[in-house]
Amino acid sequence: MRTALTDLLGVEHPLVGFNRSPGVVAAVTNAGGFGVLAASMYTPAELDAQLRWIEEQVDGRPYGVDLLVPEKFAASDPDDLVASLRAQIPDEHRAFVDSLLDEYQVPAVEDPDADTLDEIAAAINPAGAEALLDVAFAHPIAMVANALGPPPADLVERAHAAGVVVASLVGQRKHAERQLAAGVDVLVAQGTEAGGHTGTIATTVLTPEVVEVAGDHPVLAAGGIATGDQMAAALALGAAGVWCGSVWLASHEDITPRAIKDKFLAAGSSDTLRSRTMTGKPARQLRSAWHDAWDRPDAPAPLPLPLQPMLAGRAWNRLHAAAAEGHPGATALDTYFIGQVVGGFRELRPAGDIARTMIEDCTRRLRALGELAR
Amino acid sequence: MRTALTDLLGVEHPLVGFNRSPGVVAAVTNAGGFGVLAASMYTPAELDAQLRWIEEQVDGRPYGVDLLVPEKFAASDPDDLVASLRAQIPDEHRAFVDSLLDEYQVPAVEDPDADTLDEIAAAINPAGAEALLDVAFAHPIAMVANALGPPPADLVERAHAAGVVVASLVGQRKHAERQLAAGVDVLVAQGTEAGGHTGTIATTVLTPEVVEVAGDHPVLAAGGIATGDQMAAALALGAAGVWCGSVWLASHEDITPRAIKDKFLAAGSSDTLRSRTMTGKPARQLRSAWHDAWDRPDAPAPLPLPLQPMLAGRAWNRLHAAAAEGHPGATALDTYFIGQVVGGFRELRPAGDIARTMIEDCTRRLRALGELAR
Structure with a gap:
């Protein structure tokens, strides 16, 4: 599957895997996707160790980091x-x-x-993010993503000078416009069904809205994507790929406590809610x-x-x-952050298996859709 | 596009158009889709006149009716x-x-x-629905749909005896299971982004959940579908077709007052909410x-x-x-009922044009997706 995203990142498949566990990041990258580590979960020293470990696993394949830089502090x-x-x-x-x-x-x-x-x-503030970025830029990262508003101008300059792609998560069309004005390369359209910080517009509606304003910039769909069929649906909506977070919480490599993972395995898709009680901003989590x-x-x-x-x-x-x-x-x-896809969790599996199954099932579905239009 | 739905209904395209305006119903049917009239908006005498008018337009092509039969009254x-x-x-x-x-x-x-x-x-009660059904069954309807819980057993028996397909709108997997047990033929998986009565689970997540329990029964995706790309996404999610409501409110034939349509044309996708203040049940509408x-x-x-x-x-x-x-x-x-797709409304158009554009764009997208997997 060759898209604007695979061309930009030099990866085989348009599947981005976001997680706080370095094991998941390495597994997604090694499956031909692109792993992104949640850097804001770590101190600078911890982040340095995590990135070093990832590099030992991925043999030069590309990966990225994600930061939380809030606009107001x-x-x-x-x-x-x-x-x-x-x-x-x-x-x-x-x-x-x-x-x-x-x-x-x-x-x-x-x-x-x-x-x-x-x-x-x-x-979780501009100065704190700067310290994490200093660590990240000392590693061969291929992307830096930000989830809470447009990135500071110096972040964009620094990334572009280093040949690093800048991505941003957006929940509304107007956010996408502001991100593009700030120099962002890749937009992640995150629908309300996503886990973590999220807005109210569903992926089916948000993705084409962001694609419309993005011009030549690749758009990733996020939220409601944990299977190959859902990945194919995102591509149908005009996305150049998918950004998946929740699905990896059903992997062995993910470091979420087992007691919470057991709650995820027992949950239905109605068992999440958006709440400010974990971070102060609306984030989807298990009720x-x-x-x-x-x-x-x-x-x-x-x-x-x-x-x-x-x-x-x-x-x-x-x-x-x-x-x-x-x-x-x-x-x-x-409880922990999780999207509505939690209703589909049946068992814990290796993250690499999850990624490969998604890619294979997506490919199969795309072929079937092509046949349908003959 | 041949699917389990087009086979069942004998239509050319898997596009169902739901509206309270007979002009929209006839236009969708005449475009090769399947129009469904919101019968609960009318008295029995009015419904009889509306169905007669539709039949004069569609030259024997199939159409259906939708009723509200609440479980509690x-x-x-x-x-x-x-x-x-x-x-x-x-x-x-x-x-x-x-x-x-x-x-x-x-x-x-x-x-x-x-x-x-x-x-x-x-x-809007079982006896009232019965009176409307008496009218509907005196016409050559091909489908009767119900939006508020499982249909009464006698409705299913009566429909099947008359060769009429029974469809039901569902917002959760467990609702789908109850509908199948009640003898329903077609399930409409209505995501939270839909206009009107709706639940909290997004179309990306709900559609595959309903497909999983539906077995051989066709599933239609509803909510967030107003373009050919969104229709293609629904097919990627395993749906046998789409059930569209909101998109027709941007048509000339729709009878919603022009002052409200002007508000729709000016609205963004964030401008809706789920509220009990119109019907007593949570229904998405313009804020x-x-x-x-x-x-x-x-x-x-x-x-x-x-x-x-x-x-x-x-x-x-x-x-x-x-x-x-x-x-x-x-x-x-x-205000009036509308889904998050309202953010994409740009102008009022003939309903038949809207239907034909969706079908053409969907076909084009499906072919492109097939190419992507080569």
Whole structure:
């Protein structure tokens, strides 16, 4: 399948796999697709190690990184970033989360990662992204993607000077226009059915809208794509390829806790919702008792990014630890980002198998569609 | 394009056009697709006249009707249906709607249709549907579709005895299973992006889920389909055809008031929402000042079907009349059912042209997809 995307990236198939697990990124790239690592999940030192590991696996094949650079950021003291952000989390919010975990009898845990988690959340800002980009540009990345608004001008300049493709996720036509004006090369049209940060327009409608404004720039469809048929549908909508995130959470290589993966395997496509309670921005995730609690009349409103992930982070560590031991309260509350395709999860498989099956099934479907029009 | 649907219905193209305007139904059938009339918008006498008119246009080509038969219905006195339902509308609700129209200075109108509107709303029940079915079965209809839950057993028996195909709209996999158990022949998988009554699962995800449970029964995709590319995408998802509603609201033949059509032409794909304020059930429609008002803290909760459409019906007649004269308050409040595809509306065109363009573009896209897999 040769498209504007495969030509641009020098890959065999127009399948981009986005994940926070380096094992998934390497597997997608090695299957002839293009793996993208969620760099914002890591400190700069961790990112450096992850990228080095990926390069050892992919034998020179191309891969990319994804960053979160929000347009608006909470006012903070750059010299004491974590502490100045922590101080902005209201006591009411801390008390609400603590009482929720107590209500579900989730045991407290020693949490050696808590400071690291806060550092990672606090780094979701232009300066933090810059530190991650310094690491990424020291590696042979082929693409840098951004999910939260147009990239800063210096990011685009720096990428283009290094021959790196710039991609951006968009949820509306007007966002696509702003991204193109900012110099972005590839647009990812992310429909409402996608996991993670997402808007309200479905992939069927959004993809052709973005294609219409993109001109010669390749457009990837994202959201609702976990099979070869769905990949073929994206190509029918005018996309030059697909950007898949959720499907890899059904892979062995993905590092999401097994207790959450088990919830995914049991879930239907109606069991997700868009909520601000994990990051402060609307993100699709598996519906759980956590969301019921935040919907109560006495619950506070979620905080903006990055305060909400700092608030929620400690809760997640405590929940994940207890859920891993089969704790029923923690299991009821636990959740993670996932799209509506979760309803199709049946078993965990190797990420490379998932990628190859999608590509084969897509090819078969495209041939059948060609026959239909004879 | 030969599919399980075209074989079943004896039509040339797998394009079903659903609309309340007989002109659209005839145009779609005459373009080689299959037109379906929204029968629940009419009294039995009106329906009889509409079907007779359609038959004069289509020269024996097949067409169908769609009914709303809700599973649950407000308790009422069958001998005095309209009065007993009217009595169930709380004064608070009447006062809210009256004060809203006064707030926007919408002039009162002589409303000769008010009693007819109430009769039509009150007839959205099994007995009312029976009266419309008696009319429909006296005509050479080829399909009867139902949008609100499984059809009653006697409807399926009666249709099959008459050689009439039974179709049902579904928004979840479990609904599809119940419909198949009720004897339905064709399933319409209606994604959240669709106009009118709709669920939360997007077409990309819902269509393959319904195809999986449907076995040999043809599945139509609905929601997000207004172009040939979107039609090709639906076929890629495993559908045997498409069920399109919103796209015809951009046709000359459609009877939606011009003031609302002008709002559609100006709207983007983000300008719709799912709301209970028109029918009592979640239905996608153009966002307007009407919805802002129902979201206020002092607004009452919408009533169940058919009380909410009886409540809203008089408001709509008053709004439409004033909006037709260019009244700014009425124009701000006015709205109608529409899907996210409204963002692609550019001009009004003949319905037959819309159908033919979709079919031609779909054929072209299918051929291109076949080439891509060579």
